[in-house]
Amino acid sequence: MTTCAVHPDEVLKALLDKGNRRDKDEKLRKLHELCATEYARHSQGARDLSQANMSRIAESHGLFKARAIYNKQSEDYANIIDAWAAYNGPKSNKMPQKKTFPERYDFLKKIEDPAVRSLCQIALVERDKLKAELNLLKSKTQVVVDMRPLGAEIAKGSRNVAVIEMAAQLTDSEHKALEAALDPTNLGRRMWRLGDTGEVVDERDRFVFLPGFATAIRKILGLPVQQSLLAPAKEGKRT
Structure with a gap:
């Protein structure tokens, strides 16, 4: 279901009627085809007809550099993409699922970058695990370390000192x-x-x-x- 009555075909026709150079008209038609392919390939919510995505696709087909879409000279190309984006309609606003943190990790929410926030959480979880293991070792009042060679026999001495045979x-x-x-x-x-x-x-x-x-x-x-x-x-x- 679309929310724009103007079909991208009409926008393309209006741009071609401006009397551009032949190579530019070819690029406009090709970009129009790429947008149409993206539109037909996915459902409304899955389509990505943004300038960023479609300019990357255009670059992969040799039309122009992706970053050039934001230049004044590329306004007609941007208009083609925007026409398709409008024809597709607004994306459904699904609330992103928030990651739940234990209370002791609430301060991580202040980190805006999700990748950095995730790395910090992993490091903190690992730290807490090591602290728990260390506390477990500390709770043992006596640790016996037997470093005798395999098969060693202990000779009994009067001073109760272990002697390896x-x-x-x-x-x-x-x-x-x-x-x-x-x-x-x-x-x-x-x-x-x-x-x-x-x-x-x-x-x-x-x-x-x-x-x-x-x-x-x-x-x-x-x-x-x-x-x-x-x-x-x-x-x-x-x-």
Whole structure:
């Protein structure tokens, strides 16, 4: 439903009758077509036949720069757009839905820019969330932080001091390296073997590692010491 009896076609005809240059008449006709397309494409409330919107559309079609619509020389182009806007009728005045703020954020309404107002609200909500988390932490009178390595065993002391066992302090690679040092297969490749007091000897019974070597490693690994003495000593005297 329109509120203007004058059809934009009549406005266009009056402008063309002024005897303009040929290129200007072509631009007036093209702008008239673009407005007609916008009018046909949407319903009354959804149409945007404002000078700002239609001049942007005109620029995208190469007619003229959008900002030129406000110049005195572009008055005829503005008249075409205004004729279509009047023919479309006034837009329905729907009240914009106001954003509701909690009472503590009422002061945000004083910020005119909606984008800045929204950013400020987000920042305040985040601040309040962090303050709540901080207050929760403060309410805890005792916080236990356990930084022991995984698998660590605590040795009991007379002074009730936690002591991390040696094996728990080793990295995986260190643990594997020490186990490999006592591996019979590993030793056999070099023609070495474990003696009955934890030493490592070669094929001539000469010490490679002194007595106690194997037992020390087993203690570090937390293994039974007796297992290091499974390999029988070679019969005969060492040379």
